[in-house]
Structures are given as structure tokens and as C-alpha cells.
Amino acid sequence: MSRYSPARSVLAHPVRPLTAVTLILTFSCGDRENGAQKRAPATFYNGAVEKSRDAAAPTAPQELSPKEVVRSVHESRVAGQLGKLAPHLVPEQRPAIIDLIQAVDELTHADRVLHAAAVERLGSASAQLFDHSAVADSIGVFSRRVEILREEIQDEHATVDIQVADRVPLQRVPLERIGGEWLIRTDPPIPGLSTQLHKLAEILIDAARGLERHRWTAEQLRAELTRKQTPVLKRIKELTNGDGR
Numbered sequence: 267m268s269r270y271s272p273a274r275s276v277l278a279h280p281v282r283p284l285t286a287v288t289l290i291l292t293f294s295c296g297d298r299e300n301g302a303q304k305r306a307p308a309t310f311y312n313g314a315v316e317k318s319r320d321a322a323a324p325t326a327p328q329e330l331s332p333k334e335v336v337r338s339v340h341e342s343r344v345a346g347q348l349g350k351l352a353p354h355l356v357p358e359q360r361p362a363i364i365d366l367i368q369a370v371d372e373l374t375h376a377d378r379v380l381h382a383a384a385v386e387r388l389g390s391a392s393a394q395l396f397d398h399s400a401v402a403d404s405i406g407v408f409s410r411r412v413e414i415l416r417e418e419i420q421d422e423h424a425t426v427d428i429q430v431a432d433r434v435p436l437q438r439v440p441l442e443r444i445g446g447e448w449l450i451r452t453d454p455p456i457p458g459l460s461t462q463l464h465k466l467a468e469i470l471i472d473a474a475r476g477l478e479r480h481r482w483t484a485e486q487l488r489a490e491l492t493r494k495q496t497p498v499l500k501r502i503k504e505l506t507n508g509d510g511r
Contacts (some may be wrong), residue, residue: 274485317326332424332448333417340412341452343367353452360453367408369463374402376470383474384487392484396491398470403431407439407450424448469494494502 305315318377330338335354342351348367352360377398384393403409411431418425422443473491476482482490 273363291400319368330448332419332426333414335441335448335450336407336426336428336439337414338409340414342362343408346409354448356444359452359455362457362460363408363452364496365460366405366455369460370401370405370408371466372462373470375466376467376474377401380470380474380477385479386485387477387481388487395484395488400431403433406430406452435456457507459502459505462498462505465498469498 327427337353342348342354348364352364355363381393381399382401384396403411405431407428409430413429413432415427415429415436417427424441424443426439426441429436430441440451440485442451443449472494473487476490477487480486483492
């Protein structure tokens, strides 16, 4: 069984790293050479994007520097406070980015459910083959494990360098000064991507149920996942490569 190290595939943009999802869910993941990854608590957001925006805190203070904005976004993301995160994004990207974060969190939770079922039925060693926890760190600045390093400011534009999950290369977060505030602007969000991530989450949950119901072997579970995931992963690859727009 090949092992995938996310450090070799993640791109250097806040959103585009989701192209790595196709590899993370195809092979076992986690940077085993550097020790087991921590499985950070998953968070669910059951409300619509509009509900998250309605719950937003007051507009971010104008005196926040680009680096402070990125730090605030990370803290709000880890705390599950998407309403506080949203005001730090350019307005036209807020709904899509919030939806993307929600989809990744749902997928992360589904991975936990599958991993727990695999540990119970197959043992901890075999269960490592179905550890996809690296998905939580697949969306750049909106990942769970982010170290904020330095900022560069030039007129109304800025960048903040970050390191996601101890990986290299570093990623650069672009910001724009709009209305006296520094706001994060990512690449245009990819239409349809969140829908595919929700589908992957359902597949993992179904696999966990099937494992308990049918008492599959590790090989049988892997075959079932491959059969169901392949068309969805293919669609994700098309979307992230710009072939499915």
C-alpha cells in the first residue's frame, strides 16, 4: 500500500491545496515519518451560510495589520466561529469560503467515524490505512494547523506567509485594503467543489456502517471505498484543474 505524504503535493495557495484531496483519500495519509498527526476536534455547522453571516461579530477593527487579520481568521476557524471569520474576507467570496470550510469539517468528521469503526473491527494497525485526517489541513489559511510567519505590505496590497501543518513550501496569503480594512482574497472559489466534498463525507459514513454491518476485511473495505470514491475524486480533479467549469 503506497503512503502519501501531503508535503509533496500541497500547492502554495489558500484554496488550491484542495487538489490534494484526491490523493489524501486514495492513499493512507498522515506524515508517518514525522510522527502521527493530531486529530483535531471536528466541528459541525448546520446552519446556512446566511445564518453564519448573521451571527457575525462587529466589523473587524481597522487597526488590525495583515498578519493580525490572518491570526484572527485562524483563531476563529479553529474555534468554529465562522461568523467572526467572515468579515475578514472580501464580501463576494464569503459565502463560498464558509461553505467550503463547512464541507471540509463534515469530511473530517466522517473520517473520524470511519477510523473509529476501523479500529474497532480491524485493529489500530489496519485502521491507519483509512486515516484521512490530513484533509483538515488541505485548505491553506483555512486549515486547522497554521503557523503565521511574516507579512509584506505594498500600498493597498499585502501578503502573509504561513506554514500549514509543518509542510513546505510555505503558502502566501494575499490581502487587499478595502474601506480601511485588510481583507483576505483567495483565488476564485471553485463552484461545485463543496458538493463533492459532502458526497465524500457520505461515502465515508456509509463505509463505516458497512464495516460494522458486514464485518469486511481491510481489503474489502478498501475495495468498497475505491469503488465509490473514484467518480467523486475524478470530478474533484476536474474541478480543481479547471476542466469542469
